[in-house]
Amino acid sequence: MTAVQAKQDTFDSLNPATDEVVGTYPVNSDEDVASAVSRAREAALWWAGLGFAGRAERLQRWKGVITRRAAQLAEVVHAETGKPHADAMLEIVLAIDHTAWAAKNAAKVLGRKRRPAGMLMANQAASVEFQPLGVVGVIGPWNYPVFTPMGSIAYALAAGNAVVFKPSEYTPGVGRWLVDSFAEAVPEHPVFQLVTGYGQTGAALCRSGVDKLAFTGSPATGKKIMAACAETLTPVLIEAGGKDALLVDVDADLDEAADAAVWGGMSNAGQTCVGVERVYVHERVYDDFVAKVVKIAGDVRAGGDAEAQIGPITMPGQLAVIRRHIKDALARGGRALVGGEDAVGDRFVQPTVLVDVPEDSAAVREETFGPTLTIAKVADMDEAVEKANDSKYGLASTVFSKRRGMELARRLRSGMTSVNGVISFAGIPSLPFGGIGESGFGRIHGQEGLKEFARTKAIARQRFRAPLVLTTFNRSAKTDATVAKLITLLHGKRR
Ligand code: NAD
Numbered sequence: 001m002t003a004v005q006a007k008q009d010t011f012d013s014l015n016p017a018t019d020e021v022v023g024t025y026p027v028n029s030d031e032d033v034a035s036a037v038s039r040a041r042e043a044a045l046w047w048a049g050l051g052f053a054g055r056a057e058r059l060q061r062w063k064g065v066i067t068r069r070a071a072q073l074a075e076v077v078h079a080e081t082g083k084p085h086a087d088a089m090l091e092i093v094l095a096i097d098h099t100a101w102a103a104k105n106a107a108k109v110l111g112r113k114r115r116p117a118g119m120l121m122a123n124q125a126a127s128v129e130f131q132p133l134g135v136v137g138v139i140g141p142w143n144y145p146v147f148t149p150m151g152s153i154a155y156a157l158a159a160g161n162a163v164v165f166k167p168s169e170y171t172p173g174v175g176r177w178l179v180d181s182f183a184e185a186v187p188e189h190p191v192f193q194l195v196t197g198y199g200q201t202g203a204a205l206c207r208s209g210v211d212k213l214a215f216t217g218s219p220a221t222g223k224k225i226m227a228a229c230a231e232t233l234t235p236v237l238i239e240a241g242g243k244d245a246l247l248v249d250v251d252a253d254l255d256e257a258a259d260a261a262v263w264g265g266m267s268n269a270g271q272t273c274v275g276v277e278r279v280y281v282h283e284r285v286y287d288d289f290v291a292k293v294v295k296i297a298g299d300v301r302a303g304g305d306a307e308a309q310i311g312p313i314t315m316p317g318q319l320a321v322i323r324r325h326i327k328d329a330l331a332r333g334g335r336a337l338v339g340g341e342d343a344v345g346d347r348f349v350q351p352t353v354l355v356d357v358p359e360d361s362a363a364v365r366e367e368t369f370g371p372t373l374t375i376a377k378v379a380d381m382d383e384a385v386e387k388a389n390d391s392k393y394g395l396a397s398t399v400f401s402k403r404r405g406m407e408l409a410r411r412l413r414s415g416m417t418s419v420n421g422v423i424s425f426a427g428i429p430s431l432p433f434g435g436i437g438e439s440g441f442g443r444i445h446g447q448e449g450l451k452e453f454a455r456t457k458a459i460a461r462q463r464f465r466a467p468l469v470l471t472t473f474n475r476s477a478k479t480d481a482t483v484a485k486l487i488t489l490l491h492g493k494r495r
Contacts, residue, residue: 013172016082016312017304025172027197033204036164036193040135043189044162048132052107059103059158062185067096073177077145080171082311083268091147094427098150101429102158109447110159110454123466130454132160133211139202141217142170142314143271151433151444152214159453162191166205170314172196203228219438237442237452239434241273241367242395245388247408248281248289249381249401257400258292260422266300266351266371269310274396274423277368279375280384286377293353297338302348310371312347322349322370329354329363381408389413395435398422
């Protein structure tokens with residue numbers, strides 16, 4: 001079984017629950033990618049020329065098209081990833097909200113700002129502008145084929161760039177739908193284009209001379225992207241995987257924490273970059289918490305029918321990774337309280353809850369990307385923070401604590417943290433999204449996300465000729481002496 005079937009110049013995307021062909025798409029060559037980028041260059045000039053208001057109006061129009069036809073898009077997402085319709089709708093709703101926010105706020109965030117000119121250049125009017133970069137390449141994953149790339153696409157467009165998008169080879173139909181719906185709302189120029197294919201098509205986009213490459217995917221591919229972009233010094237943004245931890249303090253609401261751990265770890269069959277994979281629980285509430293998790297997880301079922309809460313594993317190769325992690329954990333003293341090795345089928349993985357798993361095992365250290373959780377007991381929250389932070393990744397984290405939530409959140413080494421909720425940051429458009437370490441760098445969403453796709457431009461405009469002109473060979477010794485005196489007066493005081 002493969003979810004992508006190769007032919008010569010085209011490939012099929014398949015429904016991972018049934019192997020039915022969902023659509024056939026071209027494997028775009030280096031030349032195809034170069035042509036798309038060249039068309040995008042022209043479109044970018046027109047798009048930038050519309051200004052914030054013109055772009056905002058068109059992006060709001062696009063948002064309307066997506067909203068009115070969301071059920072149709074959800075059907076494509078469901079067919080290509082296997083995820084339940086309701087989950088497909090959820091990621092579309094979030095993407096719509098982000099698009100609306102980016103369109104509405106771009107002018108405020110990226111518009112011209114005055115800056116104080118300082119003492120030595122008091123005759124200047126200082127300002128900063130955030131100009132479009134030009135053409136942005138976006139390479140996306142399959143797990144949230146709408147929400148994830150839209151975090152780059154909507155923000156790059158709102159900042160005034162044209163976009164060339166290479167969706168995952170598992171979800172080309174979702175990419176096609178997004179690009180076609182944009183063309184419906186903005187028919188004038190190809191401001192948002194699609195290229196399809198495998199890694200090679202993505203690599204061609206990296207080398208195509210785009211002004212920035214926004215990548216979301218695995219850390220291993222992220223490294224290849226950086227290497228390819230290095231050839232042309234193309235700046236990159238990397239949104240990669242994680243091994244996110246959830247901490248449960250002694251005073252946490254255990255019902256809510258258990259519910260969050262199971263949903264955070266198992267929704268989308270665990271194929272969530274910011275999904276919960278590890279849980280650290282204060283020893284005084286460990287038994288109660290584990291009992292609640294076991295009960296909730298025991299009621300979750302993976303399947304292809306409408307009643308199943310989670311769908312198939314989209315990428316067949318991932319089944320072996322999940323099986324290896326569970327097997328290794330069990331071989332090294334871990335116990336499966338729900339699921340286990342038998343939970344891994346040839347399409348679906350049933351929820352699996354593991355305890356007593358050594359901290360140095362693959363199930364704790366590597367991204368599993370399946371509906372599994374490891375739960376470990378800790379003596380106190382210092383130990384919980386230490387263990388959570390002992391990871392090469394640093395994408396997101398979660399804390400359940402009544403009194404110490406904010407303190408613990410600050411101490412967690414991750415780009416984002418939810419306190420007494422799970423993955424909440426992703427649904428707040430004003431909050432930046434991104435990781436540290438092998439989870440990547442750069443930020444999408446929020447004002448930081450808009451600025452990722454803009455070139456910071458500083459302008460100093462002389463308002464009047466200053467009595468002391470510093471930037472001339474005609475500067476007198478008297479001017480230098482006066483400046484020296486002035487600087488001593490301003491900064492030379494002993495404290
Ligand atoms: P992947 O790295 O296999 O593929 C991502 C994209 O890169 C695909 O479009 C693929 O065709 C392309 N690609 C592959 N090789 C390439 C190359 N050499 N040059 C250029 N492009 C290339 O990842 P995936 O399996 O699609 O997605 C799952 C991974 O994505 C997980 O690790 C997950 O945690 C991560 N992810 C991260 C975020 C985030 O925002 N941080 C969001 C979603 C998914």
